[in-house]
Amino acid sequence: MMRISPVKKLKAAGGDAPDSPAQQENADKNLPQRKKQAWNKGESGAESMAVEVLPISPDLDRLIRQRGRDLRLRQVERQHAVKLVNTLVTNLQKFLKDNKEQPFFRDMSVLTTGSYYELVKINKPNEFDIMLKLKTPRLVWTELKDYNGLFYTVSLTRRTRSEIRSFLLEDELTISSSKIMKEMHFLVRKFVTTHQGLLHESAGEGHWVVCKRRLNSPAVTLAFVSENEREEILSVDIVPALEVPQGWPQAARAGPVVDKWLGKNARRKFLSQPVYFVPKRPKQRNLSDVEKESWRISFSHIEKEMMKYHGNKKTCCEGRTNECCRKLCLRLLKCLFEGLKQTHQGKLSSLCSYHGKTVFFHHLSVRCEDSLWTPGQLSDCFMKLLGDFENAAQLGSLPHFFVPDFNLFSPAVFSKRSRLFLVEVLRNQRESGLPLLQVQRSPPALFYTPALPPQIEEISAEAVTPLNHDTMTFQTSSFTYSYMTLACVIVFMAIACVFRALVQ
Numbered sequence: 001m002m003r004i005s006p007v008k009k010l011k012a013a014g015g016d017a018p019d020s021p022a023q024q025e026n027a028d029k030n031l032p033q034r035k036k037q038a039w040n041k042g043e044s045g046a047e048s049m050a051v052e053v054l055p056i057s058p059d060l061d062r063l064i065r066q067r068g069r070d071l072r073l074r075q076v077e078r079q080h081a082v083k084l085v086n087t088l089v090t091n092l093q094k095f096l097k098d099n100k101e102q103p104f105f106r107d108m109s110v111l112t113t114g115s116y117y118e119l120v121k122i123n124k125p126n127e128f129d130i131m132l133k134l135k136t137p138r139l140v141w142t143e144l145k146d147y148n149g150l151f152y153t154v155s156l157t158r159r160t161r162s163e164i165r166s167f168l169l170e171d172e173l174t175i176s177s178s179k180i181m182k183e184m185h186f187l188v189r190k191f192v193t194t195h196q197g198l199l200h201e202s203a204g205e206g207h208w209v210v211c212k213r214r215l216n217s218p219a220v221t222l223a224f225v226s227e228n229e230r231e232e233i234l235s236v237d238i239v240p241a242l243e244v245p246q247g248w249p250q251a252a253r254a255g256p257v258v259d260k261w262l263g264k265n266a267r268r269k270f271l272s273q274p275v276y277f278v279p280k281r282p283k284q285r286n287l288s289d290v291e292k293e294s295w296r297i298s299f300s301h302i303e304k305e306m307m308k309y310h311g312n313k314k315t316c317c318e319g320r321t322n323e324c325c326r327k328l329c330l331r332l333l334k335c336l337f338e339g340l341k342q343t344h345q346g347k348l349s350s351l352c353s354y355h356g357k358t359v360f361f362h363h364l365s366v367r368c369e370d371s372l373w374t375p376g377q378l379s380d381c382f383m384k385l386l387g388d389f390e391n392a393a394q395l396g397s398l399p400h401f402f403v404p405d406f407n408l409f410s411p412a413v414f415s416k417r418s419r420l421f422l423v424e425v426l427r428n429q430r431e432s433g434l435p436l437l438q439v440q441r442s443p444p445a446l447f448y449t450p451a452l453p454p455q456i457e458e459i460s461a462e463a464v465t466p467l468n469h470d471t472m473t474f475q476t477s478s479f480t481y482s483y484m485t486l487a488c489v490i491v492f493m494a495i496a497c498v499f500r501a502l503v504q
Helices: 021-029 033-040 058-070 075-098 163-167 177-194 196-203 264-271 300-308 326-343 353-366 375-395 416-431 469-503
Strands: 002-004 051-053 108-113 127-134 139-143 151-156 207-210 220-225 232-244 275-278 295-298
Touching: 058 326, 058 375, 075 108, 075 127, 075 177, 075 196, 075 232, 108 300, 127 275, 127 300, 139 232, 163 177, 177 196, 177 207, 177 220, 177 232, 196 207, 300 353, 326 353, 326 375, 326 416, 353 375, 375 416
Parallel strands: 127 232
Antiparallel strands: 002 051, 108 127, 139 151, 151 295, 207 220, 220 232, 232 275, 275 295
């Protein structure tokens, strides 16, 4: 178990948290400076992030280790799911390259992202993320002023007659995110309709359907459902993305803070890679026309690489002798998030796995040595990670790992009421021994029930039911069967006696 030290209160103007995205920057300035240094510079020992780890009870240690083993994906399920997804993506890619209606989508390539390909998926391999990289002419971007470097408008540097002109706004320069998404939905629907037979041959029991479009989602979601459409077996998110090779925006130009963790060379390598813009607009009401056509910057490919080469040394997890428990800690945190969302439906709708991944990256940039993450320290490492997340929620500050000016716990994207409720349920979970990590096992279908002692009771004449013909037939058959069995036993015993007398 762990005891968290008291944290300093936010000293925002008037004593209240900011109510709009525009006030987020001013609120962040009022956070304790040592806390901001701990996140942004990767320094350890900050007062606001300090936790005192008490000895973990044997029961809690056993629970964490057992739950960690249960979260592993089964090989059979993985093989079946990957076969379905690979067949789908291969045929979709061929369809887009051959389609004549929209040549802009022909020159595209596939990038696998998300938790499954980062090897941190839990429970079942039922969610996959596929990014379709769309090549564009040289682009310029403009940061939306109230969103601290996460959302942009993307435009061409000059007018063009290439295939992308169908997706430009009236100024013939700005790329429309809504037009890209609309066309992506149309092409995917046409693909599923025309290739259902081919997909069905490889899928077997089930078929693919296109899910209803979600307003703030950058993905076209395909679901593989059973034949009667009562059960969704797995889903695939197809995300179109604009590839930008000419450098990172100013808000992210410093790069992720990984010098002590992965090294300066790794940070320089990340900065040399392109970034992507996905068609996702802010989750706000009364958006302007510019905001409705905005794009969100994505670092999914960098996150995937950081997950793959997650150790302080290159030999981390190359063999059993060099294994670590980093990814297992993230899986356990995601499992806890799922349990919280299922238990408190509606109250924690803003909580998602990206909050866990962000605090995970911040945590690794501070506790970077491989010796701190051996499998034998799993319980201790997980409780420290959970403590960091609880402290971040309590302070209301969780900077985006690549765009540090954007706060994932800002009231604009995570309401103060939900955040305070999250702090409360996290504290309750920690103090009660993490009951949401326990697996609720259903009782076996067949079980033994001890017989009740016989009771003598009088039977009245009214309680006696006359026997009908079927009942009498059944009783007669039962008597005949018992009589024949007894006769066979007597015959066998007689034969045995005669055989014994002959032998003597």
